[in-house]
Amino acid sequence: MVPLRRLGGLLVAAAAVLTAVACGASSAPAAPGASAAAPAVREVKDATGALIKVPVEPKRVVTLTQEDLDAVLALGVTPVGITNGQGIDTPPAYLADKVKGVPVVGNLLQPVIDKVVEARPDLVLAGDLQDQQVLDQLRKVTPATVVTMAPTDDWKLSFMGVGNALNKLDAARKVMADYDARVAAAKARIKPAEVSIVRWNPQGPSWMEKRQFAGFVATDLGLTRPAAQDKDGTAHSMPLSLEALSDIDGEWLFVSTLTADGEKTLEEVRRTPAFKELKAVKAGHVVPVNGSVWSTRGAPLAAGVVLDDLVKALSAA
Numbered sequence: 001m002v003p004l005r006r007l008g009g010l011l012v013a014a015a016a017v018l019t020a021v022a023c024g025a026s027s028a029p030a031a032p033g034a035s036a037a038a039p040a041v042r043e044v045k046d047a048t049g050a051l052i053k054v055p056v057e058p059k060r061v062v063t064l065t066q067e068d069l070d071a072v073l074a075l076g077v078t079p080v081g082i083t084n085g086q087g088i089d090t091p092p093a094y095l096a097d098k099v100k101g102v103p104v105v106g107n108l109l110q111p112v113i114d115k116v117v118e119a120r121p122d123l124v125l126a127g128d129l130q131d132q133q134v135l136d137q138l139r140k141v142t143p144a145t146v147v148t149m150a151p152t153d154d155w156k157l158s159f160m161g162v163g164n165a166l167n168k169l170d171a172a173r174k175v176m177a178d179y180d181a182r183v184a185a186a187k188a189r190i191k192p193a194e195v196s197i198v199r200w201n202p203q204g205p206s207w208m209e210k211r212q213f214a215g216f217v218a219t220d221l222g223l224t225r226p227a228a229q230d231k232d233g234t235a236h237s238m239p240l241s242l243e244a245l246s247d248i249d250g251e252w253l254f255v256s257t258l259t260a261d262g263e264k265t266l267e268e269v270r271r272t273p274a275f276k277e278l279k280a281v282k283a284g285h286v287v288p289v290n291g292s293v294w295s296t297r298g299a300p301l302a303a304g305v306v307l308d309d310l311v312k313a314l315s316a317a
Contacts (some may be wrong), residue, residue: 039122044165046147047128047158054144054165058123061166064111065127066092066292067155068148070299071162072125073098075171081105081119086296087258093292094305113137125162128153152234155213159299175300183220186307190314194224196250196280199295200257200266204239205248212236214254214294217306223314226250242274252313253280256291287313 040056062081063069069082073095082099084107085092091099105115109129116124116138124138124145138145146165149158156176163172195218197208208215209231218225228247229237240247257263269275280286293305 041144042167044146046165047150047153047161048147050147052144052146054146054167055122056167058144058166060120060122062105062111062116062119062121062124063127064106064109064125064129065148065297066095066108067158067297067299067302068125068127068162069095069099070301071148071159072166074159074175074300075163075166075168077166077168078102081116081121083108083111085292088292092296094290094302111138113141116141123165125165154211154216154234155297155299155303156216162299179300179303182304182307186311187221189311190221192222192224193314194226194251195310196226196229196248196253197294198248198253198255199236199291200255200262200269201239202259202261202265204241204265205245205255205269206236206239207248208295209233209235209237213296213298213302214306217303218310221307221310223310242269242272245274245278249278250280251283252285252287253278254287254289254294254309254313256289256294258291258295262291285313 041053042056043051043053046052058077061072061077061079063072063079064083066085069079069092072079078099079102081103082091082105084090084104086108089107090096091102091104103115103119105119106112109127111134121142122144124142126135126138126145126147128149128151129135129147130151135145135147148161148165159176160169160172163169197214197218198205199208207229209229210216210219210225211232211234215225226247226249229250237247255266257266275281287309289309290305293302294309298306
């Protein structure tokens, strides 16, 4: 775990390099006879390196990913348009109570442009959207469309980028300091352990690399991963066969699903000898967790859920 003071410095520096170009506001002069000056804007560099003019005080924010939605809510901003969660036709369940009544403008990274127009955004947070045609369409709705992350960015860096786009860097630093304090308190409550983090798909289980979202939180806690999962990346493995189930074994097995088909497959596998032979199963250390949090990308609110799940299981032991 990187010390709080050093981590704070790293995050601020990274955010400054990747997203902050100019934090000073500038206003375009009003045209002769105009009734009001144009809104004050500032310029930020998004995750693709593009310079984007954004409002100094965004009023109507649309988010296209779960992690951007999580981030803006953590910063006290309620968006005017959101997308459904990964693999589902509703917003992420763990955020549902915070976005009641907020219009859904499409699925994850698949906005319906007409619905975005209806939301009248002055800022669109586009996650890691890479479809240039869609980005061009969004920038016709509002030029302030910001790609907030690269596919390999960790959640902390992306969160600081969102904080900068919203002109809320101080608030973002406070959120991260609070997270670090929770991690420090949690480490005092648990013993070191080896944890396997797995998403069960209809085709079989996939384990997550260490810098994939939930794995990152486990690393912050000082937890280790099984040898097969000790990969410093941000991806999932390919689905494993029953013959390769040893790759998901560990002292603890945190397992999630995203779909009903995945849940059905997991229930069928639970009855097989191969599953029953896993040491985590024999020890009673199999913990079902929320797939919409553990199996996707997230931000501070999701990180808090993963942290609480880990501490609840490991401190009970």
